Amino acid sequence: MEILVCVKRVPDAAENEIAVEGGALRGDDLVYSVNEWDNYAVEEAIQIVEREGGSVTVVTVGDGESEEVLRREMAMGANQGLLLSDPAFAGADGLGLATVLAAAVRRGAYDLVLTGAQADDGAAQVGGMLAAILDWPFASLVNSIEAQGGLLRVGREIEGGAQEVSEIDLPCVLSIQTGINEPRYVGLRGIRKVASVELPVLDAAALGVAPAPARVRRIDYFVPPAGAGADMLTGSTAELAGQLVELLKAKGGLK
Amino acid sequence: MVPFSPATATLAGLPARIPFLLIPLAGLAVFAWIIRRRLEPLLRAAPDPRRGQTGARLRLVLKIWLAQWRHPRYLLAGVLHIILFFGFLVLGARSTQLVFLGFIDGFTLPGFGHAYDVVKDYAATATFAAVAILAVRRAAFRPARYAVPADMGKDHTPEALLILGMILTLLLSESLFEGSLLAATGGAASPLTLAWAFRHALASTPAPALGHLNLAAYAIHDLTFFLFLCFLPLGKHFHVITSLFNVFWMRVETGNVKPVRHGVGDAQLDEVKSFGVKKFEDFTWKHMLDFYSCADCGRCTDRCPANFVKRPLSPRFISIKARDYAFAHYPLLGEAVEGKPLVGSIFSEDEIWSCTTCGACEEECPLGIEYLDKIVDLRRGMVDEGLVPQSMQKPLGALEKRGNPWGKLEKKRADWAADAGVAVKQVDAGDTAPTLYFVDSISSYDDRMQKIAQASARILAKAEVDFVVLGKEEKDSGHDVRRFGEEMLFQSLKDHNTEGIRASQATRIVTNDPHALNALKHDYPGIPPVQHMSELIAAGLESGKLRMRAPADGRTYTYHDPCYLGRHNGVYDPPRQALDAIPGLKRVEMEGNCRDRSFCCGGGGLMLFYEPHEEQRMGVVRVEMARKAGADVIVTACPYCLTNIEDAIKVAGLEGKMEAIDLCELVDGHLEND
Numbered sequence: 007m008e009i010l011v012c013v014k015r016v017p018d019a020a021e022n023e024i025a026v027e028g029g030a031l032r033g034d035d036l037v038y039s040v041n042e043w044d045n046y047a048v049e050e051a052i053q054i055v056e057r058e059g060g061s062v063t064v065v066t067v068g069d070g071e072s073e074e075v076l077r078r079e080m081a082m083g084a085n086q087g088l089l090l091s092d093p094a095f096a097g098a099d100g101l102g103l104a105t106v107l108a109a110a111v112r113r114g115a116y117d118l119v120l121t122g123a124q125a126d127d128g129a130a131q132v133g134g135m136l137a138a139i140l141d142w143p144f145a146s147l148v149n150s151i152e153a154q155g156g157l158l159r160v161g162r163e164i165e166g167g168a169q170e171v172s173e174i175d176l177p178c179v180l181s182i183q184t185g186i187n188e189p190r191y192v193g194l195r196g197i198r199k200v201a202s203v204e205l206p207v208l209d210a211a212a213l214g215v216a217p218a219p220a221r222v223r224r225i226d227y228f229v230p231p232a233g234a235g236a237d238m239l240t241g242s243t244a245e246l247a248g249q250l251v252e253l254l255k256a257k258g259g260l261k
Numbered sequence: 262m263v264p265f266s267p268a269t270a271t272l273a274g275l276p277a278r279i280p281f282l283l284i285p286l287a288g289l290a291v292f293a294w295i296i297r298r299r300l301e302p303l304l305r306a307a308p309d310p311r312r313g314q315t316g317a318r319l320r321l322v323l324k325i326w327l328a329q330w331r332h333p334r335y336l337l338a339g340v341l342h343i344i345l346f347f348g349f350l351v352l353g354a355r356s357t358q359l360v361f362l363g364f365i366d367g368f369t370l371p372g373f374g375h376a377y378d379v380v381k382d383y384a385a386t387a388t389f390a391a392v393a394i395l396a397v398r399r400a401a402f403r404p405a406r407y408a409v410p411a412d413m414g415k416d417h418t419p420e421a422l423l424i425l426g427m428i429l430t431l432l433l434s435e436s437l438f439e440g441s442l443l444a445a446t447g448g449a450a451s452p453l454t455l456a457w458a459f460r461h462a463l464a465s466t467p468a469p470a471l472g473h474l475n476l477a478a479y480a481i482h483d484l485t486f487f488l489f490l491c492f493l494p495l496g497k498h499f500h501v502i503t504s505l506f507n508v509f510w511m512r513v514e515t516g517n518v519k520p521v522r523h524g525v526g527d528a529q530l531d532e533v534k535s536f537g538v539k540k541f542e543d544f545t546w547k548h549m550l551d552f553y554s555c556a557d558c559g560r561c562t563d564r565c566p567a568n569f570v571k572r573p574l575s576p577r578f579i580s581i582k583a584r585d586y587a588f589a590h591y592p593l594l595g596e597a598v599e600g601k602p603l604v605g606s607i608f609s610e611d612e613i614w615s616c617t618t619c620g621a622c623e624e625e626c627p628l629g630i631e632y633l634d635k636i637v638d639l640r641r642g643m644v645d646e647g648l649v650p651q652s653m654q655k656p657l658g659a660l661e662k663r664g665n666p667w668g669k670l671e672k673k674r675a676d677w678a679a680d681a682g683v684a685v686k687q688v689d690a691g692d693t694a695p696t697l698y699f700v701d702s703i704s705s706y707d708d709r710m711q712k713i714a715q716a717s718a719r720i721l722a723k724a725e726v727d728f729v730v731l732g733k734e735e736k737d738s739g740h741d742v743r744r745f746g747e748e749m750l751f752q753s754l755k756d757h758n759t760e761g762i763r764a765s766q767a768t769r770i771v772t773n774d775p776h777a778l779n780a781l782k783h784d785y786p787g788i789p790p791v792q793h794m795s796e797l798i799a800a801g802l803e804s805g806k807l808r809m810r811a812p813a814d815g816r817t818y819t820y821h822d823p824c825y826l827g828r829h830n831g832v833y834d835p836p837r838q839a840l841d842a843i844p845g846l847k848r849v850e851m852e853g854n855c856r857d858r859s860f861c862c863g864g865g866g867l868m869l870f871y872e873p874h875e876e877q878r879m880g881v882v883r884v885e886m887a888r889k890a891g892a893d894v895i896v897t898a899c900p901y902c903l904t905n906i907e908d909a910i911k912v913a914g915l916e917g918k919m920e921a922i923d924l925c926e927l928v929d930g931h932l933e934n935d
Contacts, residue, residue, distance in 0.1 A: 190647025194749040
């Protein structure tokens, strides 16, 4: 199975102290990593290929710095990387990104396209739009994949913990939920091994797309002021635990 | 005159010396074959030169092997083993002599006269008594240490009893041989020995019957001896043969970690195709010899804190499962068979991650078996395959990007210094000084542990030490990054810090963190000498630069030895000297669990992020030990120990009743002001 996984370079939420200035994230001191969901999508693609054969290609839309996320995913086990880069792609909204990605999908012969369910700094829209542009079936928030001949059997967790299983025709687009697998660790050694692999770069002309100007634009970005004080529980450890259980039950966290 | 002798006897009309020559020849041939087969995996193993340091190695042989130094740590079993060990040494010569007596009449080993005969008769008798006690202990009392859990293979009691039975047979047949001879010649035996007992019991037996008995005893001894010799390499009694070699080549330095591959420098690591131990043949020959040498005494596991809290790790079974693997895949007859990767077959991921690398197992092993390098090598293999628990991937990623496991900002690394109350010079501000204070991540960033850094800075100032810190130029020492198998990340942290250390122009380094101490001392080549704060404090008290005033409270204190300060670096006394210098301070020891038998707090570095399967926390066990010793305050000298013990006090519900404090904080609070 030929699989394309769309990945994104995002500011690492866990390893940054977020500072906001003038309606945007302050850039200095930021470190970046692969969007967490995308790691699960790549791991899943690698596991499918290990079982079914084929190859995994990772693709991203971005500038030269996005190369590092492609290499990291290749160190994980993706066979090829593809960088879609053009000044015209800068500031694209979800539809713009989906348009660019769709052009890349059409250039290949993919059976399956995976995306993360959402990006740390995104809005969970590219996967669905990409499927619509390609006129491929789409399943979102997928937490299990099983190949069944020309079909896939995909699972999704429903509110309340129930599991729904659907059949989906190939080719298709799936957005992958965290927890579908345990992504393997990528160390410095793995990254160094792929450091000199040639990465093809495609621009707007090569892809034959000219994304329309963004029709969704961010106008503000701020950290909300802290709300009024939290409820502080008091008492012995046993009493605290009892109160906590009651609260969790009352709020529906425990049944 | 000798009335009869095996070399002159006849058996079924033939001279007995023919079978008595054939038995040793056949026995030695089979033995040589078995040893050759046992060497097979060692010849395919990873290299491990272990050259040089001959003086140190001979000292280890004298102490650990010949003087059986570690045995009395388990008193009854230890003393019995010492009797057995010396019995074997003495009687080995006698057995050799007996073998030759079978075909050379009147043979004696050169230099072995009457005095030897007296010694060997008493040795045989003492060994007989020791073996009898050991057999009863094995069969009837069954110490828990020897139990084999169902998932770890078969029980070894039958093998142990069989061996003890063979030894008893050897001792009795030798004594009967001797006794029957003395009864016939009327010679005197050493009183109260087995030979003496046989000699008197047989005093009135007619000479021909004595001759038959003597020949039978000889034959039984001869057969049993070679059966015993060939049986040794088939199980846990291989150590009788391998122990001398295993101890000679045992770990000489403590605290260090083996390189990824011996003979490959740090700069050439990129050329190594596969990291760590994945298949059995990735172990070094010495590690395989360790597997062969394990006597299954269970002391490692008995002292293993991970095993104590029911994590899925038993160092004993690391050795035994690997030995079983070797025996199964390198059979005595037939070709060697390739096996599956070790992790996922004989070892589990959780088993290998469960180790805190505290070193209690290696400290205890009477045979000098190594565990830490094997654990680290197995982890290197898992890291190379991407098999790292999710909970540790985040901190590893943060260490790569930010140089600390929490992903805190580099520029905030020396923020603790603002509240130290003394000026702290920083390399990143262009300062230099003769002494570098290496703070490391946890004391730099953790709110609670910053207090140790601040106390350390004040002590340094009071001791008139001109010191500097690396500030944002410091990254994690990588101590536990390396011990968790991420060698390349460790290398990059080490290279970065080494540059900073050079830039500081320091001629010595101090640290409050034993993990940093251990890394800088053993993993960072070519940097200035490193000292722990406790050593600097002890030296300051000695020289009079530091002076203590009276303590404020009458509570009872105990000192918890951090693994990487005590066991791995031998710093046991300076922290105690510092505590005892506080006038009137009442200090108790956690007897049986202090110094080199200290019980790990739960582990530091990346172990803080690992989510083990365990029934209780090591820290809680440690707090209980301190409480039993009568202590109100646990003093430690490691920020990770403090983290784990403070948490454990809360978990144990002893908050308000017990307290944990770092040595630097305590000393800082008691220093006399000028």
